[in-house]
Amino acid sequence: MPVKTPITVAYGDGIGPEITAATLKILNAADAPIDPEIIEVGEKVYLQGFSSGISDEAWASLKRTKVLLKGPITTPQGGGYKSLNVTLRKTLGLYANVRPCTAYAPYVPTKHPDMNLVIIRENEEGTYAGIEHRQTEDVYQCLKIVTRGGCERIIHYAFEYARKFNRKKVTCLTKDNIMKMTDGIFHQVFNEIAKEYPDIQNEHFIIDIGTALVAAQPERFDVIVTSNLYGDILSDVAAQVAGSVGLAGSANVGNHMAMFEAIHGSAPDIAGKKIANPSGLLNGAIQMLIHINQPASATIIENAWLVTLEDGIHTADIYSKEYSKRKVNTDEFADAVIERLGKIPHHFKPVSYQTDVRPKILCYGESKSFTAKKELVGVDVFIENTKLTPLELGEKLSKLATDLKLIVITSRGLKIWPNSMIDAPYANHCSCRFQSSADLKNAKVISHHDIIQLLQKFDEAGFDVIKTENLYLFDGKPGFSLAQGQ
Numbered sequence: 001m002p003v004k005t006p007i008t009v010a011y012g013d014g015i016g017p018e019i020t021a022a023t024l025k026i027l028n029a030a031d032a033p034i035d036p037e038i039i040e041v042g043e044k045v046y047l048q049g050f051s052s053g054i055s056d057e058a059w060a061s062l063k064r065t066k067v068l069l070k071g072p073i074t075t076p077q078g079g080g081y082k083s084l085n086v087t088l089r090k091t092l093g094l095y096a097n098v099r100p101c102t103a104y105a106p107y108v109p110t111k112h113p114d115m116n117l118v119i120i121r122e123n124e125e126g127t128y129a130g131i132e133h134r135q136t137e138d139v140y141q142c143l144k145i146v147t148r149g150g151c152e153r154i155i156h157y158a159f160e161y162a163r164k165f166n167r168k169k170v171t172c173l174t175k176d177n178i179m180k181m182t183d184g185i186f187h188q189v190f191n192e193i194a195k196e197y198p199d200i201q202n203e204h205f206i207i208d209i210g211t212a213l214v215a216a217q218p219e220r221f222d223v224i225v226t227s228n229l230y231g232d233i234l235s236d237v238a239a240q241v242a243g244s245v246g247l248a249g250s251a252n253v254g255n256h257m258a259m260f261e262a263i264h265g266s267a268p269d270i271a272g273k274k275i276a277n278p279s280g281l282l283n284g285a286i287q288m289l290i291h292i293n294q295p296a297s298a299t300i301i302e303n304a305w306l307v308t309l310e311d312g313i314h315t316a317d318i319y320s321k322e323y324s325k326r327k328v329n330t331d332e333f334a335d336a337v338i339e340r341l342g343k344i345p346h347h348f349k350p351v352s353y354q355t356d357v358r359p360k361i362l363c364y365g366e367s368k369s370f371t372a373k374k375e376l377v378g379v380d381v382f383i384e385n386t387k388l389t390p391l392e393l394g395e396k397l398s399k400l401a402t403d404l405k406l407i408v409i410t411s412r413g414l415k416i417w418p419n420s421m422i423d424a425p426y427a428n429h430c431s432c433r434f435q436s437s438a439d440l441k442n443a444k445v446i447s448h449h450d451i452i453q454l455l456q457k458f459d460e461a462g463f464d465v466i467k468t469e470n471l472y473l474f475d476g477k478p479g480f481s482l483a484q485g486q
């Protein structure tokens, strides 16, 4: 009997307890060498007064086992407590979210029977940094934070994953035609790292056409790497195209810890009815067994699960008159998988995972280019403006007597001064760009004191300054975007 690996298990909310119990029952029947420690997370814990949704004891278990198998957790929309899922991913450094989306046709109806792709989503950065501010009565802001190191790590991970699992191509999806800096660095790092993997093909698409292609021709994709929000949306699209969001599992992986779950949520609409499909979490658990280097258990369970699908034993979400023989509830589905442990599928290709000398992929952001010369040459001062027209605003701000010159005023990224092309621009939320010179080639380096002096003038003139963003040159190149129309 192999040594049992301690793992932490959280049942979660909604259908979580039902599908987690079913999954553990299958792991237990397959003699998977695991030693589960049960913790509580989610709604109950919030109600006990832990605003993070997780108790200190539960953290201690996670730090001990370094592996979490987790049922879905309910997160309120619009307001309320912060997502525990995001807290776990970020606190535990789980930078890679791996979501295989495979078709199981004809047993799970799909228009794309040959679909077999894996989405590798950056898990810690982008808009999921969750840094939001209400700046005026009607203006709300969400910051998108992207680091070069974060891009390097996730893109390396995608290529390493492709190598380990014998996949042939990595596709990068960004929106760098619009977000030239944040998405631009993701694409640039992809091009750099792709050169280190000549054995793996690489390509890039803009995210919108990329998503359309995933929906229309998913067979053409193999491994997809993308940033946090795009990956979140895309993986649900892909899971649905494959046949059901109820089937896919997801791994959240870091260099020290990993968390495994289903891609779907807590499905409050069917919670307590015991009809949920446990396959998503079971597939997450299979990824967990591969991660803890227990390939024999992963193989026997996945093959039994494939036989169950082939035998037409289906939960309601994937039931079809044509290919299903018996509609079962959550527990009956688990029992059907258990009955088939040791069997090999006939229609589907049987899986056979091998012991790996290096089961975990470890990636680090190398941050190659921290040698750039950084020079402060100006500042964007954001104000709430309720009274002045863009023309009046431009005239008034041009007269603020400091060494910094007003270059342009923008609103929601569009130039509204000087020479606005539109009659009545929105001018309540303005970004006023001041530089030491209009010509950046000749821009003199300024100090933070110059900015403080400028802000003093804003204050004396009665403006409501919302925030500032410093304007830097990096090796002489602007580290800021130009306004639309500038």
Ligand code: NAD
Residues within 6 Å of the ligand: 015, 019, 071, 072, 073, 074, 075, 076, 085, 245, 246, 261, 262, 263, 264, 265, 266, 267, 268, 269, 270, 275, 276, 277, 278, 279, 280, 317
């Ligand atoms: P959902 O995935 O919970 O449900 C979407 C639809 O799919 C529902 O009709 C549901 O009944 C069905 N469904 C989902 N899983 C199923 C399964 N295993 N078997 C059968 N049918 C299934 O998405 P939602 O309704 O948008 O979210 C509900 C809650 O889950 C929200 O609070 C959300 O924040 C949370 N959520 C959590 C996670 C997570 O813990 N990782 C992920 C996504 C959503």
